[in-house]
């Protein structure tokens with residue numbers, strides 16, 4: 001199989017950790033790193049260590065790229081992923097939470113159709129997305145997602161209103177409602193809820209609970225689903241990335257897995 005030439009969107013916590021893991025991959029070559037001009041210097045420093053052959057650019061090159069992977073956020077999806085898809089370039093998206101915004105999922109689908117290509121959403125920080133999406137085929141009755149984090153992790157969110165986060169003695173539910181409402185009130189925590197929704201019952205029928213819990217140190221995600229297939233409960237206790245405590249290390253591994261699966265003779 002020929003080497004797959006990749007354009008990486010974003011070179012922050014996920015992008016740099018993924019570059020480090022991909023450094024010695026003979027079948028995958030990061031040919032371009034796409035970041036805003038003010039992030040060129042930082043991206044260049046990372047590229048020097050992990051991807052010396054990559055060019056640092058502010059848009060996806062029109063030639064010489066086989067696949068785009070996004071780890072940069074909502075603005076980058078609009079600026080780079082949509083046009084790349086329209087040009088027929090397959091794309092992998094990590095910022096799945098951005099798809100809670102009205103119309104963006106439909107725009108991505110339309111762009112991929114127009115380019116006769118595909119956009120893949122990675123499972124990221126959550127597991128059992130394969131089981132959930134398969135269970136949907138037979139029919140799902142209920143899907144519930146619970147996100148549990150230490151109180152300080154909810155600083156700067158609406159959880160601060162009417163709740164003394166620092167003084168919490170026991171677990172406290174700070175939000176309960178639809179995944180759509182959770183994404184609009186807690187956009188920085190939207191990735192997992194959006195991924196579970198898109199794989200299962202959608203943003204309006206996926207029930208979300210967000211909990212501040214002084215007894216935990218990690219980010220704990222629980223998914224419970226019931227349907228014609230039976231039922232499952234999954235709990236993940238994710239370790240944060242050293243470079244960005246808001247991002248789970250598993251998200252990086254999920255992105256790297258998605259890339260390696262594109263070139264693997266046997267993919268799982």
Ligand SMILES: NC(=O)c1ccc[n+]([C@@H]2O[C@H](COP(=O)([O-])OP(=O)(O)OC[C@H]3O[C@@H](n4cnc5c(N)ncnc54)[C@H](O)[C@@H]3O)[C@@H](O)[C@H]2O)c1
Pocket residue numbers: 009010011012013014015034035036039071072073074075076079080094095096097122123124125126191192195244246247248251
């Ligand atoms: N699916 C999941 O489970 C999951 C988990 C964690 C994070 N994420 C998402 O992944 C994305 C990246 O996370 P991170 O921790 O690496 O963030 P980060 O802030 O560390 O890095 C973001 C990078 O994107 C670049 N960037 C910003 N705007 C851009 C644009 N318009 N075009 C190109 N590059 C741009 C920045 O310069 C930076 O290099 C975020 O959107 C985050 O929400 C997804």
